[in-house]
Every structure is written in structure tokens, then in C-alpha cells.
Amino acid sequence: MSSTLTQREKNRATALGTMVGAGIEWYDFYVFGIAAALVFNRIFFPGVDPATGTLLSFATFATAWFARPLGGIIFSHLGDRLGRKNIMLVTLILMGTATTAIGLLPDASAIGVWAPIGLVILRFLQGLACGGEWGAATVTAVENAPPGKRGLFGAFPQMGVPMGLFLSSGVSLLFYMLPEDQLLTWGWRVPFLLTLVFVVVGQYIRRRLPESEDFKEAAKNGEIVRFPMLEALRRHPRAVLTVFLGQAIINVTFFTSTTFILDYATKHGSFERTTVLAVVALAAVVDFFAILAGGLLADRIGAKRVYLTACAAGMVVFAAIFPLTDTGNIVALILGIAVLFPLVHGLAFGAQASFFAGLFPPNVRLSGMSTGFQFSGMAFGAPLPLLAGFLIATAGGSPWLLIAYIGLVGLISTIGTLTSPREYVPAASPEPATQAHV
Template identity: 40%
Template sequence: MAILQSDQLDVLSAGTSDETSEKTRMRVIMISSVIGTTVEWYDFLLYGTAAALLFNKLFFPAFDPFVGTIASLASFAAGFIARPLGGAIFGHFGDRIGRKTMLMITMFMMGGATFLIGLLPTYSQIGVWAPVILITLRILQGIGLGGEWGGAALMVVEHAPPNRRGFFGGIVQVGFPLGIVLSTAAFAAVSRLPEAQFLAWGWRLPFLISIGLVMVGLVIRLRVSESPEFLKAMKHDAPIKMPLLEVFRSYKRSFFVSVGLKISEVAWVYLLSVFLVMYGNKTVGIPKTVMLSGLLLAATLEFITVPLAGYLSDIFGRKPLYYFGAASTVLAAFPLFWLVQSGDPMTVIITMAVCMSLGHATLFGPQAACIPELFGTKVRYSGCSLGVQVAAAIGGGLTPIAATSLMAFTGHIESVSCLIALLGIFTLIATYAAGETSGSDLSKT
């Protein structure tokens, strides 16, 4: 056996050291992104649960029950409407200054707004100022989340190997179901209090503990290095002055495709997590603990199905997963409500869990890789953030309101099913129009 010379040993040692260093760096990036997105989603989704179950009583009691519910959901929608603004603002500076700085700001903004909601006096205490301040804080949440998702996705995808972007991006997306589990569990815990105590102070606790989660997330994000793709692009050329204008000049098709790819997924998940919880509890008469248990199981299952979908998109491509997920929302739009109307707790819980993974996980898992792959490095933050957040404003923010209004106007839950099926068809069309991006060279897009 030949004896290795010292210079050869040095080369092998350096290679091993570099490989270990790269794995450590990727691990830190993954942990920081998952924790960061979990905190952001916890803050954002906490409001949705509160809006569906109690904000109409606390902040909009002057209206009749239906109008109060619509007003409560409208305040929930305000966060979605603000998300494109956050995508535009943070996308602009993220493409010019860097991804890391923007992620620190968005987390601080989200956490601060959520904590202040927990301190906010109710309508009975300060009158009309209560809903006004509530909606203002919700808008700040929306702006923060609008800039968060694009930066978190890019930090991972731009660090990841080309053949594993779907999988690593899918792990980042696990922050969403984790946020659902934490926010739903928090509300499930405090909802066990006597009704008077729950309405008086119990509902505030999930909002107040958010500040501790934010501090943890900020500390971890400080350890993350800037995206190598961004540094490489800035090394060769100056940043584009107005990245958003360049998106509409050179990536117009990619922008509209990204909106279409997102719209069905975001409508489906907020139909399940907000409207269906409210419909099952108030219309069908299912205890809210059952509806929240279904949501918890659905989100827990996505710990597996979301990264699995991202992994499969690396093997089979992004488009097959999108075709499957969008078709699932179309096919399940009617059976979903028929099964919930049975009122059987086990049927409801299993239905929510299965529908969440079929119609959401298969679309959401590949998304963190697929949508950024549609844009060039110098406009990627702006392009993917705005496309996703415009779709979120339309499909996520307005879906619970549209579904509630359709139910009141038609008296038939099938009208809501038609709406969801239509959005699924939009995503199928966008998938057809999209190019396959799996394994593409990010530096050349």
C-alpha cells in the first residue's frame, strides 16, 4: 500500500475540513430559517384563530353577529392586503443590501406587533380606538411577513446544492405547520379556562409569549452568513436601482406564473385553518376543541408531508407536484364540507388532516425552491416576494371573507366549494405555463 505524502494528507485534511464546515454552515442556516419562519407564522396565524373564535366579541361587539364576524375576518384580511407592500419594501432592500438584514427587521416587526396586540385594550375599554389599533397592528404584521418569506426561502435555497433545493426549501416551509401547531395549541390551552377568564385575560397569553420566541429567533439569525448567490452577484455588478421595475420589465411572465402557483395553496390552507374552523363550530355545531384538534393533526402531519413533497420535487420535478396538489383541491372541494357536515368528530379530524396534506403540502413543499428559481439573483427577493404576497392577499386574505359572504348570500356551502375549485384550476393553468426549474443554475436565471 502506497504511503501518502504530507502534501497529499494536507489536501485530504483540507477537503474534509471544508466539507465539515459546509455541513455546519448549512445546519445553522436551516435551524435559523426554520425557527425564524416558525416564529413569524406563529405570530401571523395566532391572529387568524383569534379572529375566527373571539375577536368579533372583543373588538367588534357593536355589530350584529354576522357583521361582527365579517369585520373580524376583515381585520384578519388586512394583514394579507399589507403583505404585498412588505414584499415590495423588503424585496427592494433585500436585493440591494442583502437578505440577512431584512430578515432581522421583519422578525422584530412581527414580534413587536404581536406582543402589542396582547396588551391592547378591548372595545369595552376604549371604544372604537380598539379595532382601529388592532387593524393597524395587523397591518404591521402583514408588512413584516410579506418581507420574511422571500428572505427566509432565499437564504436556504441560495445556499443549497442545486439537486437538493426542493428538499431544503421544504424544510424551511415546515415553519408554517409548526406555527399552526404552536398557535393552535396555545389557544387550545387557554380556551380551557372558564369563558369569563378566557375573554378577560386568557386570550392575551399566546400573544404575549411571542416576544420570548422572537428573542430566540433573533439570536440564532445573527449567526447566519449572507447568501453566496447574492454576494457573487454584487461582486461582479452593482445592484439594480429599482429591482421591482426590473421584475416587470424582464420577468413579467415569471411574476404572473408565481401568483398562479401560489393562489390555490394559500386559499386552501386558510379555508381549512380559518373558515372551516368557524363553519364547523358555528354552523354545524362541532365543538371548537374538535375543530382545533383536526387542525393540530393536519399541521403535525405536514411535518412529514411538506419536506417530503420538496424532496420528491428534486426527483420528479416541480411541475408534477403542482399538478397533483392543485388537482387535489379541485377534487376535494365538495367532499370536504360534506364530510364535515357529518358532525362525527373522528371523521372531521381525519378529513382536515388528509385534505391539508393533499391540497397544501404538495404545493407548499416545492414552493420555496420553485418560485425563487423563476427569477434572476438581482431581482429574486423582489420577484418571488411580490408574486407570493399578491397571491396571498387574494387567495388567503379574501377567501375567509368571500366564503362567509357566499354562505350568507346563497345559503349553500357548495358555493364555497365552487370558489375553491376555481382557484385550483387557476393553479393548474399556471403550472402548465411554468417551465421546469428543478436543478436550474440560479446564477444564470
């Protein structure tokens, strides 16, 4: 970005570039989850019974979680050594290419076993891109934030997550209303192919992003290290552990309420798939504004306080969501999925970037955050759809074991947040309020 641009123009480019770019990447990520929950069992695993096919579809969904740590390691290493901006451009192209290729992939009736193999490979590439995207976008936003607005700016790329969820749910809803034969023949492909348009827009916006001010300062002062991830693990192990444990409840609750719920609500609540998709899209809208509120609150009362409160509240909220879904009542479903869940998740997610970023110095910030974040996703997010289905089947169709598991993870996250390091290094121009500790 030209140095002649005003600070206001740079702020606008940072906010828009991190939020819209993240929204496009998460659209690509979630459109796969929707298809895995609703149609992939019949397209790529037609030779098995429906229940097994659904489990295999969720297994392909989980593939990305195992790729995300690798993507986080590769791209955060490059981001801490070469700069954040180019990483965001590369991850967007990689995600768009993989997603478009899924839309063009022949099904099992055409190429047999190569269809699910191809699906797994492309999902793995999605995971690599996603692993690099989150850290680069959130760190850039926080490091370019004006004084006293780390929470707000850190919330912008996080708002891209519900933006992508809303877009994927809305687009999928349009095509999942098609007659069954058209949906399974070509309708499911369109949401994947639309990625081409979104990536072009995202590249145009992201090219105007300014490079991180903290990174430029670290490079100028000769503070860049050769192996930033190893440096983060050696010098800041408690900070990495805080990110790992703190992110756990976000992984579990978010993907329970946006992916697994699509399968659960249609089978146990007897809702139509289009109804559940519409409720999830509504949840994304509420989540968008709740994340904004979380970022603003982080600047006023401290990111850690906001995050801790939301983690604790999540344990209570999820004790109610499944019973509400089981009623088969649309109002109850909306209350659980589109009101209670996004309010709790949004507040935590909005404060998360500024909280996590403050735990690390700039020269290892991207690597430290990405390592904890992505390995937490692999440990707690990857097995979630399969584990949730297993726990519900074990309990004879009742969700109480799953609710207990979510409560346990919430307790782990709460403890991890409470025990975070007190002597962390400030990010760019912090205000006292953002460093408040509980």
C-alpha cells in the same frame, strides 16, 4: 457567520434559521386568525350582533393581506440590494413587536372605537413583516442549498408555516379551554404575549445564518440593479405571473382549512371550538411532514411536476372536506382537515420554493418571487373569510358555491403552472431533475 465553519455547519444554520424563524413569525400571524374566528367579535366589536361581529373580525384579519404586498415590495427591494439575512432579522422584530402589542391592547369596553382601530393598525404591521419574511427565508434557503438539494432546503422555511400553525393552535387550545369570563378577560391575550419569548429565541438562531451565496456572487459581479422589482416585471413578467397564479390555490385552500373552518365547523358541524383547534393542530403535524416529502420529491422528479400534481388534486380534495365537516362526526372532520388537506397542501408547498426560485436570476429573485406571491395573497387570500361566509349564506348554508369557487381557483393555478416559462435561470447548483418540466 464565521468563514471557519464547515459546510455542514452552514447547512445546519440555514435549515434551522429559516425554518424556526419562519415558524415564529407564522405563529404570530396565525394566533391572530384564531382569535379573529373565536373571540374578537366579542372583545373588539361588542356593539353589533354576533354574525356582524365575526365578519368585522375577519375584516381585520384581511388587513394584513393588503399590507403584505407593501412589505414584500419594501423588504424584497432591500434584500435584493443589500442582502437577505438582515431582512429576516428585521421582519422577525417587527412581527414580534406588533403581536405583543395586540396582547396589551385595551378592549372596546375600555377605550371604545380606538380598540378596533388599534387592532387594525397592529394587524397591518403584522402584514408588513409577513410580506418580507416569506421571500427572504425561502430565497436564502434555496440559494444556500447544496448541489441537488434545492427542493429539500426550499422546504425548510415552508415547514415553518405548519410549525407556527401547530404552536399557535396548541397554545391557543390551552387558554381557550378557560371559563368564558376568564378567556375574554385575559386568557386570549397570553398567546400574543408569549411572542416575546419566541422572538428572543428566533433572533439568537437567525444571527447565525450565513448570507446567501447567490447574492454574494451577484454583488461581486456587479449585477445588483437599482430597482429590482421593476427589473423583474420588465424582464420576467411570465415568471411573476406564474407565481401569482400558482400561489392562488395555496392561499384559498390553506386559509379555508385553518381559519375559516374554525367558524364553519363550530356552526355547521356543531363541534366545540377546542375540538376544531385540536384537529387543526393535528393537521399542522401532517402538513409539516408532507412539506418535507414535497421538497424531497422536487429533487427527484422536478419541482414543477410535484406542484402541478398537487394543484390539480386540491380541486378534488376540497369537494369532500365540507361535506365531511357537515356530518358532525369527529372521524370525518379529522379525515378532511387533518389528512386530505395537509397531504395535498404539503406536497405543493414543499416544492414551491425551488419551483418559484428557479424562475428568476439571483439579482431580482427575491423581488420577483415576493411580488407575485404577496399580490396573489391580496387577491385570493384577503377576501377569503368574508367571501366564504357570503357564498355559504347565499347558498342557504350549503358550501357548494364555496366548493365551486375553490375549484375555479384550482383550475387557474393549474393553468398558471402549466404555462410557466421554460427558459428560466437556474438557482444555485441545480440538478437536472429539479428543472424537469411537464
